[in-house]
Amino acid sequence: MITILYFASLRENLGRGAEQIALPTGTCDLKSLRALLRARGAAWGQAMADGSRVRAAVNQDLAGDDAAIKDGDEIAFFPPVTGG
Amino acid sequence: MITILYFASLRENLGRGAEQIALPTGTCDLKSLRALLRARGAAWGQAMADGSRVRAAVNQDLAGDDAAIKDGDEIAFFPPVTGG
Amino acid sequence: MPVRIQTEDFEAGREIANLRRDNAAVGAIASFIGVVRDLNDGAKVAGMTLEHYPGMTEKSIAGIIEQAKERWNIHDALVVHRVGELKPLDQIVLVAVTGAHRGEAFSACEFIMDYLKTHAPFWKKEQTPGGSRWVEARESDDVAVQRWQSKA
Amino acid sequence: MPVRIQTEDFEAGREIANLRRDNAAVGAIASFIGVVRDLNDGAKVAGMTLEHYPGMTEKSIAGIIEQAKERWNIHDALVVHRVGELKPLDQIVLVAVTGAHRGEAFSACEFIMDYLKTHAPFWKKEQTPGGSRWVEARESDDVAVQRWQSKA
Numbered sequence: 001m002i003t004i005l006y007f008a009s010l011r012e013n014l015g016r017g018a019e020q021i022a023l024p025t026g027t028c029d030l031k032s033l034r035a036l037l038r039a040r041g042a043a044w045g046q047a048m049a050d051g052s053r054v055r056a057a058v059n060q061d062l063a064g065d066d067a068a069i070k071d072g073d074e075i076a077f078f079p080p081v082t083g084g
Numbered sequence: 085m086i087t088i089l090y091f092a093s094l095r096e097n098l099g100r101g102a103e104q105i106a107l108p109t110g111t112c113d114l115k116s117l118r119a120l121l122r123a124r125g126a127a128w129g130q131a132m133a134d135g136s137r138v139r140a141a142v143n144q145d146l147a148g149d150d151a152a153i154k155d156g157d158e159i160a161f162f163p164p165v166t167g168g
Numbered sequence: 169m170p171v172r173i174q175t176e177d178f179e180a181g182r183e184i185a186n187l188r189r190d191n192a193a194v195g196a197i198a199s200f201i202g203v204v205r206d207l208n209d210g211a212k213v214a215g216m217t218l219e220h221y222p223g224m225t226e227k228s229i230a231g232i233i234e235q236a237k238e239r240w241n242i243h244d245a246l247v248v249h250r251v252g253e254l255k256p257l258d259q260i261v262l263v264a265v266t267g268a269h270r271g272e273a274f275s276a277c278e279f280i281m282d283y284l285k286t287h288a289p290f291w292k293k294e295q296t297p298g299g300s301r302w303v304e305a306r307e308s309d310d311v312a313v314q315r316w317q318s319k320a
Numbered sequence: 321m322p323v324r325i326q327t328e329d330f331e332a333g334r335e336i337a338n339l340r341r342d343n344a345a346v347g348a349i350a351s352f353i354g355v356v357r358d359l360n361d362g363a364k365v366a367g368m369t370l371e372h373y374p375g376m377t378e379k380s381i382a383g384i385i386e387q388a389k390e391r392w393n394i395h396d397a398l399v400v401h402r403v404g405e406l407k408p409l410d411q412i413v414l415v416a417v418t419g420a421h422r423g424e425a426f427s428a429c430e431f432i433m434d435y436l437k438t439h440a441p442f443w444k445k446e447q448t449p450g451g452s453r454w455v456e457a458r459e460s461d462d463v464a465v466q467r468w469q470s471k472a
Contacts, residue, residue, distance in 0.1 A: 008219055008291035009302040060224035062287070076221060076289075080305035083218065083249065083290020084202050084261050084281060092371055092443035093454040144376035146439070160373060160441075164457035167370065167401065167442020168354050168413050168433060181333020184353065192358035192408040199351050200422060201336065206344035256344040270352060270433060271464060277350075278426045312423060 002069060004037075007078035010054060013043045023071060030056050031065040033075065053080055086153060088121075091162035094138060097127045107155060114140050115149040117159065137164055170245055171229045173220060175252040180262055187246050188266045194243055198277035199264040206256035208303070211296040215255040216303075221289035225249075232283040236276040242267040245280060249290065282312045322397055323381045325372060327404040332414055339398050340418045346395055350429035351416040358408035360455070363448040367407040368455075373441035377401075384435040388428040394419040397432060401442065434464045 001020045011017045024036070034056075038048035047054055057076040058067045069075060085104045095101045108120070118140075122132040131138055141160040142151045153159060180201055188194045206213055233245045248262045263280050267273040292303040332353055340346045358365055385397045400414040415432050419425040444455040 005221070007221055007289065008293070057221075057224055057289070060221075060227050076224065078221070078289060079291065079302065081286065081289050082292045082303040082305055083220070083288055084285040089373070091373055091441065092445070141373075141376055141441070144373075144379050160376065162373065162441060163443065163454065165438065165441050166444045166455040166457055167372070167440055168437040179333050180336060181331050184332060188355065190409070192356075195355055195357040197353040197355065199353075200426070201349040201351075202422070203340065203347055203349065204344075205347040205420065257342070268357065269460075270354070270430075271460075274352070274426070274430045274433075278422075281422060281426075308421075308423075 001071065003074045005074065005076040007076065009079050010047055010077055013047060015043075023069065027068065027070045029065065029069060030058065030063055030067045030075070033069055034065075047077070054078065055080060085155065087158045089158065089160040091160065093163050094131055094161055097131060099127075107153065111152065111154045113149065113153060114142065114147055114151045114159070117153055118149075131161070138162065139164060170233055170247065171226045172246075172248045173222070173225055173251055174248065175250060177250070177259060178248045178262055180259075180264075183246060183248060183262055184264050187244055187264050191243065191266070193268060194266045195268050196270040196273040197264060197266050198270065198273035199262065200277055200281050201259055202261040202281075204254050204256050204258045204260060208294060211294075211298065211301075213256060214295045214297075215253060216295065217253055217293045218251045218260070219291045219293070220249075220251050225289050228288045229280075229284060232280055232287065235283070236265070236279050239279070240267070240272040240276045241269075242272055242276045245276065247280065247284065249284075249288075251290070279316055282309070282316060285309045286313045322385050322399065323378050324398075324400045325374070325377055325403055326400065327402060329402070329411060330400045330414055332411075332416075335398060335400060335414055336416050339396055339416050343395065343418070345420060346418045347420050348422040348425040349416060349418050350422065350425040351414065352429055352433050353411055354413040354433075356406050356408050356410045356412060360446060363446070363450065363453075365408060366447045366449075367405060368447065369405055369445045370403045370412070371443045371445070372401075372403050377441050380440045381432075381436060384432050384439065387435070388417070388432050391431070392419070392424040392428045393421075394424055394428045397428065399432065399436065401436075401440075403442070431468055434461070434468060437461045438465045 003020050005018050006014050034048045037044050054077050056063050087104050089102050090098050118132045121128050138161050140147050229247050243266045245265045265273045265277040286309050381399050395418045397417045417425045417429040438461050
């Protein structure tokens with residue numbers, strides 16, 4: 001199982017702040033996780049599109065498409081940050 | 085009459101913080117005032133030497149050698165500033 | 169602890185005094201306070217909600233402070249950032265940096281603020297007369313942070 | 321009054337709060353505090369005396385603030401500078417600048433400090449184990465101020 005968190009506008013658009021899913025293959029990378037979520041259709045398709053501005057973090061570090069994901073990881077998706 | 089003020093190490097070296105003098109010619113410039121004071125000799129010679137790092141202000145504005153001086157003006161001499 | 173995320177307000181004077189307390193090697197303290205304005209992108213702002221990613225936010229800012237310490241000769245740095253409901257005039261963030269000399273304290277303080285704006289996971293949602301809206305990231309913030317990447 | 325020369329200490333938090341009070345157009349406050357260190361140019365410093373040129377000091381700093389306001393889009397600026405007897409850990413100077421955005425507030429604050437260091441008539445005399453000495457002006461301060469002259 002991995003934990004996925006969603007923040008800010010993404011949380012609102014997707015209607016959830018967190019979920020746990022089982023990785024179909026045990027391990028994968030961020031790109032394939034995005035594809036998995038995109039396949040849910042509707043709001044997911046747009047949010048997880050390859051060209052979207054959505055950022056991702058793996059275990060609380062910013063991560064790119066090729067970041068590896070394994071069982072037990074905490075993945076987060078969120079829009080560009082606007083604090084300060 | 086003009087008022088001349090001396091600050092910091094200059095005040096200590098010259099043994100005075102202020103004086104009033106009459107301009108011999110009514111008006112002059114900073115360069116000739118320096119020459120007048122330099123002629124007093126001893127500490128004055130060094131403090132008012134042409135190459136000295138002593139700064140000057142005329143009526144509370146930093147001023148160069150060619151600044152005009154007239155009766156009633158407030159002239160100040162002081163070392164490079166070290167506040168803040 | 170150099171990073172605090174909290175809903176409560178802060179007192180900049182007290183935070184700065186604590187940061188430098190009893191360290192007579194500190195000659196310079198540069199600091200920055202960010203405040204909620206009542207106008208943003210042309211709309212009146214009645215208030216805002218600040219959301220963050222607990223855990224990652226603290227880790228991210230601690231990492232930014234570490235980078236600043238590697239880059240400049242500074243003594244210490246503090247970041248206090250508020251989350252939750254805020255209204256115009258409320259303080260949002262404090263960044264304070266102590267050091268021996270002012271140039272390095274200023275640079276480190278601005279660096280931390282520029283990276284916080286672009287890398288620390290916070291999101292603002294503004295309440296305006298036209299309804300609530302998520303604040304868009306600014307290109308000017310990306311430009312500000314890129315300055316530091318082109319310098320040695 | 322944006323310039324105060326005083327023997328008394330100041331509270332940075334209160335000064336900053338007063339400077340921005342009730343102005344909801346202020347989004348950024350950059351500030352700087354200079355502090356007496358116990359070591360300078362290799363000698364232990366037990367205390368110092370700060371002398372100034374009453375009248376010219378205020379006029380000079382007010383002129384520096386005006387230059388900063390012409391150069392950057394800032395709302396307001398405050399300089400509080402102490403004179404008289406000071407000891408290590410004592411605050412010397414506060415510069416605070418308010419504006420809509422942080423970049424301009426940071427630049428104006430550092431500009432004011434750099435010009436104050438090189439143009440405002442203050443002189444420091446330090447008490448060290450070897451006796452009293454007038455502090456020498458630093459070349460690094462001249463370099464710092466020249467940066468601003470080469471920028472557009």
